Amino acid sequence: MIKARVTVTLKNGVLDPQGKAIEGALGSLGFEGVHQVRQGKVFDLEVDTLDRAKAEEQLKAMCEKLLANTVIENYSIALV
Amino acid sequence: MKSAVVQLPGLNRDRDMIAALTRISGQAPVTVWQTETEIPDVDLIVIPGGFSYGDYLRCGAIAARMPVMQAIREKAAQGVKVLGVCNGFQILVEAGMLPGALMRNASLKFVCKEVRLEVVNADTDFTRAYAQGQIIRCPVAHHDGNYFVEAETLKSMEDKGQIVFRYAEGTNPNGSMMDIAGVVNEAGNVLGMMPHPENLIEAAHGGTDGRGIFASALDVIAA
Numbered sequence: 001m002i003k004a005r006v007t008v009t010l011k012n013g014v015l016d017p018q019g020k021a022i023e024g025a026l027g028s029l030g031f032e033g034v035h036q037v038r039q040g041k042v043f044d045l046e047v048d049t050l051d052r053a054k055a056e057e058q059l060k061a062m063c064e065k066l067l068a069n070t071v072i073e074n075y076s077i078a079l080v
Numbered sequence: 081m082k083s084a085v086v087q088l089p090g091l092n093r094d095r096d097m098i099a100a101l102t103r104i105s106g107q108a109p110v111t112v113w114q115t116e117t118e119i120p121d122v123d124l125i126v127i128p129g130g131f132s133y134g135d136y137l138r139c140g141a142i143a144a145r146m147p148v149m150q151a152i153r154e155k156a157a158q159g160v161k162v163l164g165v166c167n168g169f170q171i172l173v174e175a176g177m178l179p180g181a182l183m184r185n186a187s188l189k190f191v192c193k194e195v196r197l198e199v200v201n202a203d204t205d206f207t208r209a210y211a212q213g214q215i216i217r218c219p220v221a222h223h224d225g226n227y228f229v230e231a232e233t234l235k236s237m238e239d240k241g242q243i244v245f246r247y248a249e250g251t252n253p254n255g256s257m258m259d260i261a262g263v264v265n266e267a268g269n270v271l272g273m274m275p276h277p278e279n280l281i282e283a284a285h286g287g288t289d290g291r292g293i294f295a296s297a298l299d300v301i302a303a
Contacts, residue, residue: 014228017186017255066145069138069174071181072228 002047002055003080008068009040043067052079081123081298083109086152088143091130091167093276100278101126104294114146119155124297127152129166129221129276139182139224140170149175161205161297162270166222169262169272178265178272179237180229185222186255192221195251197261197275201241204264206271209292209301215248216289218275225254225274227263234258240266245273271297 010016016038023037045062047055059077068075083101087094094111101109101124110120119125132143143149149171156162156177164172172178185191194217202212210216229237234257237243245262252259254274262273277290295301 014183015186015255017184017188017226021188066137066141069141069181071173071179071230072183 002049002052004045004047004055004059005078005080006043006045006059006063006067006075007040007078008043008063008073008075010038011072011074014072055079081105081300082107082121083124083126083298084112084119084122085109086112086114086125086127086148086168088114088130088132088146088148090132090134090143091128093129093166093278096276096278097126097128097165100281100290100294101298103281104291105298105300112148114143114148117147117151119148119151122160123299124161124163125152125155127162127164127168127171128278129168132167132171135224138170138174140167140172140174143167143171144174144176153177156265156267156270159267159269163206163293163297164270164272165276165278166220166225166274169274170224172270172272177270178263179233179242180227180260180263182224182274183226183228184224185226185253187253190221190223191225191253192219193253194219195253195261195275196248197245198248199244200246201244201264203241204244204268204271204296206264206293206297207244208296210296216292217280217287218277218290219279220253220275222254222274225256227254227256227260227274229257229260237263242266244271245275 063075199210246259280290
């Protein structure tokens, strides 16, 4: 079994109203000088294989098919 | 003309849609459950609004991967008309049957109100009952209707008349790019829109502005 972490982030140029709201909230808590807050998603998964290349290939397919919307999001895969 | 309404767990506007289609076409639509792999012979397939799969992951993302969507994709390729309203629109973009994506409203708030729509393209299977440039009333109720599409695709969509409805008179409720409220695919037989025309089709609703979309798609404009 291989553990993996998939990180999905908004592409550059895609507006992120939630990130903006969080940035505003950080400012109102007194954290000054915080810019460009972008909200993303993290998925932790376990894959039933010991073959790292195969796991990576499967995870890439999962990202393309479901975990990310590649119209607006990028993804990165890290095997633990 | 015959129609079908798709049902998925979490969709809640299916009954409104069934009522609208029944009233306008004179016959009840068939209902199709998410696991079905074959769709009966119909002229129009409607994916109604709601919160399929609790909006988990992204609105419409999980519904878009259900078996029924492959069947709908095949029917659409054969030229059958497909209408997605609200969550139905989100499902169609997630399924890649329409360009772009629907993001969280710019206000971050759920909006439930009436807007004005401009009929930007009255020369589609869904808008023939309207005049080009006509302004109609229509209710909206959504949290993620902020339409985004990359610049290059947007240009191509504009050139091909794929922008069908825009929010008019400053009523854009969600920050949608270019005030886009509804788009069709290149072939012109798949329409997705955030507003709910099924909720403005009879006097009891306070107006009939939404009727034209169904009358056009069901070919009963004169009725």
